[in-house]
Amino acid sequence: MMLDQTDRALIAETQGGLPFVPEPYAAVAQALGLEEGEVLARMQAMQDRGVIRRVAVAPNHYRLGMTANGMTVWDVDDAVASDLGAQVGALGFVSHCYLRPRARPLWPYNLFAMVHGSSRDEVEDKRGQIVALLGAACRASDTLYSKRILKKTGLRLTGRT
Amino acid sequence: MTLDDTDRHLVNLLQDGLPIGPAPFEEIALKLAISQTAVAKRLGRMKEAGVITRFGPFYDAAAMGGAFCLCAMEVPAERLEPVVTCVNAYPEVAHNYERAHRLNMWFVLATETEAEIATTCKRIEAETGIAVLAFPKLQEFFIGFRVAA
Incomplete structure:
Protein backbone atom coordinates (compact mmCIF):
# COMPACT_ATOMS: atom_id res chain seq x y z
CA MET A 1 0.00 0.00 0.00
CA ARG A 49 -5.24 -3.14 3.54
CA GLY A 50 -3.54 -4.86 6.44
CA VAL A 51 -1.20 -2.03 7.36
CA ILE A 52 -3.10 -1.96 10.67
CA ARG A 53 -3.67 -5.51 11.94
CA ARG A 54 -6.13 -4.37 14.57
CA VAL A 55 -6.70 -1.65 17.15
CA ALA A 56 -6.36 -3.37 20.48
CA VAL A 57 -4.79 -3.66 23.90
CA ALA A 58 -1.35 -5.24 24.24
CA PRO A 59 -1.19 -6.87 27.66
CA ASN A 60 2.08 -7.07 29.53
CA HIS A 61 2.66 -10.86 29.60
CA TYR A 62 5.11 -10.63 32.46
CA ARG A 63 2.85 -8.50 34.63
CA LEU A 64 -0.01 -10.96 34.07
CA GLY A 65 2.08 -13.94 35.12
CA MET A 66 3.25 -15.21 31.72
CA THR A 67 6.88 -15.08 32.76
CA ALA A 68 8.28 -18.06 30.85
CA ASN A 69 8.69 -18.33 27.10
CA GLY A 70 10.50 -20.68 24.80
CA MET A 71 11.18 -20.47 21.09
CA THR A 72 10.09 -23.93 20.00
CA VAL A 73 11.46 -25.10 16.65
CA TRP A 74 10.36 -28.08 14.57
CA ASP A 75 11.54 -30.01 11.55
CA VAL A 76 8.22 -30.60 9.83
CA ASP A 77 7.66 -32.44 6.55
CA ASP A 78 7.46 -29.73 3.87
CA ALA A 79 4.42 -31.34 2.27
CA VAL A 80 2.27 -30.60 5.34
CA ALA A 81 4.22 -27.79 7.04
CA SER A 82 1.87 -25.06 5.85
CA ASP A 83 -1.29 -26.80 7.08
CA LEU A 84 0.25 -27.81 10.39
CA GLY A 85 1.80 -24.36 10.90
CA ALA A 86 -1.66 -22.81 10.65
CA GLN A 87 -2.92 -25.18 13.36
CA VAL A 88 0.04 -24.43 15.64
CA GLY A 89 -0.41 -20.66 15.17
CA ALA A 90 -4.04 -20.93 16.20
CA LEU A 91 -3.13 -22.37 19.62
CA GLY A 92 -3.89 -19.85 22.37
CA PHE A 93 -0.39 -19.97 23.87
CA VAL A 94 1.59 -19.36 20.66
CA SER A 95 2.42 -15.69 20.08
CA HIS A 96 4.43 -15.95 16.84
CA CYS A 97 4.43 -18.74 14.28
CA TYR A 98 6.45 -18.82 11.07
CA LEU A 99 7.89 -21.11 8.45
CA ARG A 100 11.54 -20.25 7.85
CA PRO A 101 14.32 -21.84 5.77
CA ARG A 102 16.45 -24.56 7.33
CA ALA A 103 20.24 -24.16 7.63
CA ARG A 104 21.45 -27.74 7.63
CA PRO A 105 23.34 -29.41 9.17
CA LEU A 106 23.36 -27.04 12.13
CA TRP A 107 19.71 -26.09 11.86
CA PRO A 108 17.21 -28.65 10.52
CA TYR A 109 14.11 -26.77 11.75
CA ASN A 110 11.59 -25.02 9.49
CA LEU A 111 8.68 -24.20 11.83
CA PHE A 112 9.15 -21.65 14.62
CA ALA A 113 6.52 -21.16 17.35
CA MET A 114 6.98 -18.90 20.38
CA VAL A 115 5.29 -20.54 23.38
CA HIS A 116 4.32 -18.66 26.55
CA GLY A 117 3.42 -19.90 30.01
CA SER A 118 3.55 -19.04 33.68
CA SER A 119 6.51 -21.37 34.24
CA ARG A 120 8.98 -23.45 32.29
CA ASP A 121 6.98 -26.55 33.26
CA GLU A 122 3.91 -25.00 31.71
CA VAL A 123 5.85 -24.16 28.54
CA GLU A 124 7.03 -27.78 28.40
CA ASP A 125 3.46 -28.97 28.91
CA LYS A 126 2.22 -26.78 26.07
CA ARG A 127 5.11 -27.92 23.93
CA GLY A 128 3.76 -31.43 24.44
CA GLN A 129 0.48 -30.32 22.87
CA ILE A 130 2.39 -29.24 19.76
CA VAL A 131 4.23 -32.59 19.70
CA ALA A 132 0.86 -34.34 19.71
CA LEU A 133 -0.54 -32.05 17.03
CA LEU A 134 2.41 -32.50 14.66
CA GLY A 135 2.60 -36.26 15.16
CA ALA A 136 4.67 -38.21 12.67
CA ALA A 137 5.13 -35.18 10.38
CA CYS A 138 7.71 -33.87 12.87
CA ARG A 139 11.18 -35.40 12.63
CA ALA A 140 13.05 -33.37 15.24
CA SER A 141 12.45 -30.45 17.58
CA ASP A 142 14.08 -28.26 20.17
CA THR A 143 13.20 -25.42 22.55
CA LEU A 144 15.44 -22.38 22.87
CA TYR A 145 14.89 -20.57 26.15
CA SER A 146 16.08 -17.00 26.36
CA LYS A 147 18.91 -16.48 28.81
CA ARG A 148 19.17 -12.72 28.51
CA ILE A 149 17.67 -9.82 26.61
CA LEU A 150 20.67 -8.21 24.96
CA LYS A 151 18.80 -5.43 23.17
CA LYS A 152 15.18 -4.45 22.80
CA THR A 153 14.05 -1.41 20.89
CA GLY A 154 10.54 -0.76 19.69
CA LEU A 155 10.09 -0.79 15.94
CA ARG A 156 9.57 2.84 15.16
CA LEU A 157 8.74 4.44 11.87
CA THR A 158 9.76 8.03 11.48
CA GLY A 159 7.50 10.57 9.77
CA ARG A 160 9.61 10.30 6.62
CA THR A 161 8.13 9.73 3.19
CA MET B 1 -2.25 -1.95 41.24
CA THR B 2 -4.94 -4.57 41.89
CA LEU B 3 -7.16 -5.45 38.96
CA ASP B 4 -10.87 -5.71 39.57
CA ASP B 5 -13.21 -7.83 37.46
CA THR B 6 -13.99 -4.92 35.14
CA ASP B 7 -10.27 -4.35 34.46
CA ARG B 8 -9.82 -8.05 33.73
CA HIS B 9 -12.78 -8.07 31.34
CA LEU B 10 -11.34 -5.03 29.57
CA VAL B 11 -7.94 -6.64 29.08
CA ASN B 12 -9.46 -9.92 27.95
CA LEU B 13 -11.99 -8.39 25.55
CA LEU B 14 -9.85 -5.60 24.10
CA GLN B 15 -7.11 -7.93 22.86
CA ASP B 16 -9.44 -8.89 20.03
CA GLY B 17 -9.67 -5.39 18.68
CA LEU B 18 -11.98 -2.41 18.61
CA PRO B 19 -13.85 -0.88 15.68
CA ILE B 20 -12.39 2.29 14.18
CA GLY B 21 -15.00 4.99 14.74
CA PRO B 22 -15.74 8.22 16.61
CA ALA B 23 -16.61 6.34 19.83
CA PRO B 24 -14.65 3.08 19.80
CA PHE B 25 -15.47 2.25 23.44
CA GLU B 26 -19.25 2.49 22.98
CA GLU B 27 -19.93 -1.22 22.66
CA ILE B 28 -17.56 -2.40 25.37
CA ALA B 29 -18.87 0.28 27.77
CA LEU B 30 -22.42 -1.00 27.26
CA LYS B 31 -21.29 -4.57 27.76
CA LEU B 32 -19.54 -3.76 31.04
CA ALA B 33 -22.20 -1.24 32.15
CA ILE B 34 -19.72 1.58 32.68
CA SER B 35 -19.26 4.88 30.86
CA GLN B 36 -16.96 5.31 27.88
CA THR B 37 -14.94 7.77 29.95
CA ALA B 38 -14.52 5.08 32.62
CA VAL B 39 -13.22 2.63 29.97
CA ALA B 40 -10.64 5.19 28.82
CA LYS B 41 -9.61 5.99 32.40
CA ARG B 42 -9.22 2.34 33.36
CA LEU B 43 -7.05 1.71 30.31
CA GLY B 44 -4.93 4.73 31.17
CA ARG B 45 -4.47 3.48 34.73
CA MET B 46 -3.49 0.00 33.54
CA LYS B 47 -1.00 1.50 31.09
CA GLU B 48 0.52 3.59 33.86
CA ALA B 49 0.73 0.53 36.13
CA GLY B 50 2.34 -1.54 33.36
CA VAL B 51 -0.50 -4.08 33.13
CA ILE B 52 -0.88 -3.22 29.46
CA THR B 53 2.05 -2.11 27.34
CA ARG B 54 -0.06 -0.14 24.90
CA PHE B 55 -3.48 0.51 23.51
CA GLY B 56 -3.82 1.47 19.87
CA PRO B 57 -3.25 0.35 16.30
CA PHE B 58 -0.93 -2.62 15.73
CA TYR B 59 0.94 -1.73 12.57
CA ASP B 60 2.33 -4.40 10.29
CA ALA B 61 5.79 -3.00 9.80
CA ALA B 62 6.37 -5.03 6.63
CA ALA B 63 3.17 -3.64 5.09
CA MET B 64 4.58 -0.17 5.67
CA GLY B 65 7.50 -1.02 3.44
CA GLY B 66 10.23 -2.16 5.83
CA ALA B 67 12.21 -5.40 5.73
CA PHE B 68 12.74 -7.74 8.69
CA CYS B 69 14.78 -10.83 9.25
CA LEU B 70 15.54 -13.13 12.16
CA CYS B 71 19.25 -13.94 12.31
CA ALA B 72 21.41 -16.18 14.49
CA MET B 73 25.09 -16.53 15.30
CA GLU B 74 27.20 -19.12 17.06
CA VAL B 75 29.35 -16.96 19.30
CA PRO B 76 32.15 -18.59 21.34
CA ALA B 77 31.45 -18.06 25.05
CA GLU B 78 34.69 -16.18 25.64
CA ARG B 79 33.87 -13.71 22.86
CA LEU B 80 30.23 -13.17 23.79
CA GLU B 81 30.51 -9.75 25.44
CA PRO B 82 32.54 -8.00 22.72
CA VAL B 83 30.36 -9.53 20.00
CA VAL B 84 27.21 -8.38 21.82
CA THR B 85 28.62 -4.86 21.95
CA CYS B 86 29.51 -4.98 18.27
CA VAL B 87 26.15 -6.38 17.09
CA ASN B 88 24.05 -4.14 19.33
CA ALA B 89 25.83 -1.08 17.95
CA TYR B 90 24.07 -1.62 14.61
CA PRO B 91 20.91 0.51 14.53
CA GLU B 92 19.42 -2.15 12.22
CA VAL B 93 19.41 -4.63 15.15
CA ALA B 94 15.97 -4.22 16.75
CA HIS B 95 15.96 -7.07 19.29
CA ASN B 96 18.75 -9.31 20.41
CA TYR B 97 18.48 -12.32 22.72
CA GLU B 98 20.98 -14.70 24.20
CA ARG B 99 19.50 -18.20 23.95
CA ALA B 100 20.58 -21.57 25.32
CA HIS B 101 21.74 -23.30 22.12
CA ARG B 102 24.85 -23.69 19.98
CA LEU B 103 23.36 -20.80 18.03
CA ASN B 104 23.39 -18.62 21.11
CA MET B 105 22.66 -15.16 19.74
CA TRP B 106 19.35 -14.41 18.00
CA PHE B 107 18.46 -10.98 16.70
CA VAL B 108 16.00 -9.28 14.40
CA LEU B 109 17.23 -6.94 11.70
CA ALA B 110 14.88 -4.14 10.63
CA THR B 111 15.85 -2.17 7.54
CA GLU B 112 14.18 -0.02 4.92
CA THR B 113 14.78 -2.48 2.08
CA GLU B 114 15.38 -6.21 1.56
CA ALA B 115 18.83 -5.51 0.08
CA GLU B 116 19.96 -3.86 3.30
CA ILE B 117 19.25 -7.09 5.23
CA ALA B 118 21.94 -8.92 3.25
CA THR B 119 24.44 -6.07 3.40
CA THR B 120 23.97 -5.71 7.17
CA CYS B 121 24.56 -9.46 7.65
CA LYS B 122 27.75 -9.18 5.60
CA ARG B 123 28.99 -6.20 7.60
CA ILE B 124 28.39 -8.02 10.88
CA GLU B 125 30.16 -11.12 9.53
CA ALA B 126 33.13 -9.02 8.39
CA GLU B 127 33.38 -7.19 11.69
CA THR B 128 33.03 -10.27 13.95
CA GLY B 129 34.46 -13.02 11.73
CA ILE B 130 31.42 -15.14 12.67
CA ALA B 131 28.84 -16.42 10.19
CA VAL B 132 25.38 -14.83 10.38
CA LEU B 133 22.59 -17.28 9.55
CA ALA B 134 19.51 -15.54 8.16
CA PHE B 135 16.06 -17.00 8.76
CA PRO B 136 13.67 -14.84 6.73
CA LYS B 137 10.01 -15.70 7.18
CA LEU B 138 8.62 -17.80 4.34
CA GLN B 139 5.10 -17.88 5.72
CA GLU B 140 3.45 -16.22 8.70
CA PHE B 141 0.51 -17.87 10.42
CA PHE B 142 -2.49 -16.19 11.96
CA ILE B 143 -2.06 -16.01 15.69
CA GLY B 144 -4.72 -16.91 18.26
CA PHE B 145 -2.53 -15.82 21.20
CA ARG B 146 -4.37 -14.12 24.06
CA VAL B 147 -3.26 -13.50 27.61
CA ALA B 148 -5.92 -14.11 30.28
CA ALA B 149 -5.97 -11.30 32.86
Missing part, protein backbone atom coordinates in the same frame (compact mmCIF):
# COMPACT_ATOMS: atom_id res chain seq x y z
CA MET A 2 1.28 3.44 -0.86
CA LEU A 3 1.34 5.58 2.23
CA ASP A 4 1.39 9.34 1.80
CA GLN A 5 2.79 11.97 4.11
CA THR A 6 -0.48 12.27 6.03
CA ASP A 7 -0.66 8.49 6.59
CA ARG A 8 2.88 8.56 7.89
CA ALA A 9 2.09 11.45 10.20
CA LEU A 10 -0.85 9.40 11.52
CA ILE A 11 1.38 6.37 12.05
CA ALA A 12 4.00 8.45 13.85
CA GLU A 13 1.30 9.97 16.06
CA THR A 14 -0.40 6.66 16.98
CA GLN A 15 2.29 3.95 16.96
CA GLY A 16 3.02 4.61 20.62
CA GLY A 17 -0.70 4.25 21.38
CA LEU A 18 -3.96 6.21 21.29
CA PRO A 19 -4.83 8.80 23.94
CA PHE A 20 -6.95 7.48 26.83
CA VAL A 21 -10.05 9.53 26.12
CA PRO A 22 -13.55 8.48 25.00
CA GLU A 23 -12.99 9.89 21.48
CA PRO A 24 -9.34 9.10 20.79
CA TYR A 25 -9.47 9.70 17.02
CA ALA A 26 -10.85 13.21 17.54
CA ALA A 27 -7.87 13.87 19.82
CA VAL A 28 -5.46 12.49 17.19
CA ALA A 29 -7.12 14.69 14.54
CA GLN A 30 -6.72 17.73 16.73
CA ALA A 31 -3.07 16.97 17.43
CA LEU A 32 -2.35 16.75 13.69
CA GLY A 33 -4.65 19.58 12.57
CA LEU A 34 -6.86 17.21 10.56
CA GLU A 35 -10.60 16.59 10.42
CA GLU A 36 -11.72 13.62 12.53
CA GLY A 37 -13.50 12.18 9.48
CA GLU A 38 -10.27 12.12 7.51
CA VAL A 39 -8.41 10.41 10.38
CA LEU A 40 -11.13 7.74 10.63
CA ALA A 41 -11.21 7.17 6.85
CA ARG A 42 -7.43 6.84 6.63
CA MET A 43 -7.18 4.51 9.64
CA GLN A 44 -9.97 2.34 8.24
CA ALA A 45 -8.26 2.22 4.83
CA MET A 46 -5.00 1.15 6.47
CA GLN A 47 -6.84 -1.56 8.42
CA ASP A 48 -8.62 -2.78 5.28
